[in-house]
Amino acid sequence: MLLLGIDIGTSSVKVSVVDAASAKAVASAQFPGTEAPIISLQPGWAEQKPESWWDYTRQALQKLNQSGKYNPADIGAIGIAYQMHGLVIVDKNKTVLRPSIIWCDSRAVETGNKALEDIGGEYALEHFLNSPGNFTASKFAWVKQNETAVFEATSKLMLPGDYIAMQLTGEITTSPSALSEGIFWDFKTDGLATRIMEYYGFSEDVIPAVKPVFSVHGTVTKAVALELGLKEGIPVSYKAGDQPNNALSLNVMKPGEVAATAGTSGVIYAVSDQLVYDPLSRVNSFAHVNHTAAQKSIGVLLCINGTGIMNRWVKDTAGNNLSYADINTRAAQVPLGSEGLLILPFGNGAERMLENKMPGALISNLQLSTHTDKHLFRAVQEGIACSFRYGLDILRENNMKPSVIRAGKANMFLSPLFTELFVNFTGVPVELYENDGSVGAAIGAGIGAGIYKNAQEAFSAYKPVGFAAPQKCNAAYEEIYNRWKSLLHKSL
Numbered sequence: 406m407l408l409l410g411i412d413i414g415t416s417s418v419k420v421s422v423v424d425a426a427s428a429k430a431v432a433s434a435q436f437p438g439t440e441a442p443i444i445s446l447q448p449g450w451a452e453q454k455p456e457s458w459w460d461y462t463r464q465a466l467q468k469l470n471q472s473g474k475y476n477p478a479d480i481g482a483i484g485i486a487y488q489m490h491g492l493v494i495v496d497k498n499k500t501v502l503r504p505s506i507i508w509c510d511s512r513a514v515e516t517g518n519k520a521l522e523d524i525g526g527e528y529a530l531e532h533f534l535n536s537p538g539n540f541t542a543s544k545f546a547w548v549k550q551n552e553t554a555v556f557e558a559t560s561k562l563m564l565p566g567d568y569i570a571m572q573l574t575g576e577i578t579t580s581p582s583a584l585s586e587g588i589f590w591d592f593k594t595d596g597l598a599t600r601i602m603e604y605y606g607f608s609e610d611v612i613p614a615v616k617p618v619f620s621v622h623g624t625v626t627k628a629v630a631l632e633l634g635l636k637e638g639i640p641v642s643y644k645a646g647d648q649p650n651n652a653l654s655l656n657v658m659k660p661g662e663v664a665a666t667a668g669t670s671g672v673i674y675a676v677s678d679q680l681v682y683d684p685l686s687r688v689n690s691f692a693h694v695n696h697t698a699a700q701k702s703i704g705v706l707l708c709i710n711g712t713g714i715m716n717r718w719v720k721d722t723a724g725n726n727l728s729y730a731d732i733n734t735r736a737a738q739v740p741l742g743s744e745g746l747l748i749l750p751f752g753n754g755a756e757r758m759l760e761n762k763m764p765g766a767l768i769s770n771l772q773l774s775t776h777t778d779k780h781l782f783r784a785v786q787e788g789i790a791c792s793f794r795y796g797l798d799i800l801r802e803n804n805m806k807p808s809v810i811r812a813g814k815a816n817m818f819l820s821p822l823f824t825e826l827f828v829n830f831t832g833v834p835v836e837l838y839e840n841d842g843s844v845g846a847a848i849g850a851g852i853g854a855g856i857y858k859n860a861q862e863a864f865s866a867y868k869p870v871g872f873a874a875p876q877k878c879n880a881a882y883e884e885i886y887n888r889w890k891s892l893l894h895k896s897l
Contacts, residue, residue: 408484408851409421409483409847409850412846413462413486413487415507417465420469420843421846421847422475422847425851428851430844450511451506451511455501459568462569467633484641484642484845484853485846486644486845486846488647499560499571502558507565510544511761533591534592534691538588538689540587542605549605563577564579566583567579572629573626574623582618582693582694589601597609618694619643621853625637643852649691650846650849652693653845654813655811657674663675665835670711670753673800676702677703678701679701679703687758688706688796690703709756715766716786719732720782735778736822739782746784748785749769749792749892751766758799764897789823809833812836812837818837836869
């Protein structure tokens with residue numbers, strides 16, 4: 406039995422076929438080869454066309470099928486992971502009405518702040534575990550306020566993964582996990598957040614049918630099967646946001662377990678069996694993939710928008726066509742502390758952990774006679790590692806105290822230098838795994854389709870491929886971190 410996983414990322418769509426018996430990828434492909442564009446009509450805005458995601462998915466699947474490494478007829482279930490918080494709206498004919506307002510778009514910050522003030526912080530945190538903030542519900546409210554005709558034509562609203570599932574199956578569904586990431590879920594009532602719906606003036610009809618994450622969300626239509634070389638009737642049996650899915654792919658499912666990623670954005674994701682919320686909404690709590698009314702499972706998410714995107718910026722700006730591996734090598738030639746150069750990596754929209762402030766990226770203490778491109782490369786990695794420490798301290802305030810963090814050996818964790826900086830600034834060891842969002846989505850599909858009894862069976866052979874522990878005495882790291890934190894507070 407083969408499983409197909411689709412990961413709708415910001416920069417590309419990646420697809421993988423996984424052998425259910427071994428839980429290993431047979432073949433993978435992605436599209437496009439270069440990073441997908443983000444439409445930014447105004448500062449702080451970020452949009453992408455859902456139709457492009459579907460086009461990328463089809464082209465990636467066709468590329469995957471052409472590999473000849475498997476028989477598409479053997480695929481028995483499909484899972485989807487997707488960039489979180491994006492707003493997709495369609496009319497009664499399932500036609501997209503406007504580009505998706507994606508996760509790093511900041512236009513709805515004030516809309517959410519006013520909602521929090523009017524609804525009341527205590528109510529919002531106890532019921533939604535979050536401020537309405539800049540999440541999907543507030544993005545839809547922005548559409549209502551500014552694009553009346555589009556709002557009135559809306560039949561259903563979706564997250565990005567729901568849209569791809571709709572294209573595959575013709576069905577529109579959602580889940581408690583998806584609704585919670587949009588601030589449409591009430592954890593006190595274990596149902597739709599009627600207070601948000603009433604406050605923003607949304608009809609409940611715009612919410613799709615609610616199903617568990619691990620369940621059949623529709624089956625592949627005949628037309629799609631013919632186009633993509635798949636069998637008609639294959640179930641889409643799993644849909645999850647990229648960070649809950651990343652936690653699944655690292656087998657982070659139990660209370661106290663913690664995952665991290667350092668891609669375009671940076672994330673620490675901790676699982677709790679309590680309805681955890683931060684009084685300032687600097688970290689966000691969503692229903693994890695295995696959350697039920699009877700057995701609470703909350704993913705506590707710390708997000709840093711300016712992570713890998715900052716590393717890419719310095720590569721593109723000062724890298725002179727160097728590869729990431731070259732940049733890592735050059736950065737490692739500079740001593741700890743980058744000879745006084747400090748960088749704040751916050752230049753990618755409102756930062757939730759900074760209470761939705763937008764301080765922008767900052768380069769401080771640049772000395773023209775001392776600092777070179779090598780110093781810039783290292784200072785960026787140090788700044789990103791410090792931002793993880795800052796966020797982890799917020800999680801610690803909320804009783805999340807990890808003894809080890811699991812991360813995929815990918816993106817910035819491919820850099821031995823960054824991994825070293827991460828563990829020494831945070832003081833927490835890291836286990837590295839060969840993980841991938843599309844592979845995780847495929848395994849999720851296997852669980853949802855009943856091919857695996859549960860996640861424990863699916864990950865029974867899962868082993869780390871690397872381990873990094875902090876130094877026993879890291880006073881030098883503490884001194885650098887305190888200088889970095891002081892600079893951050895001044896900038897705020």
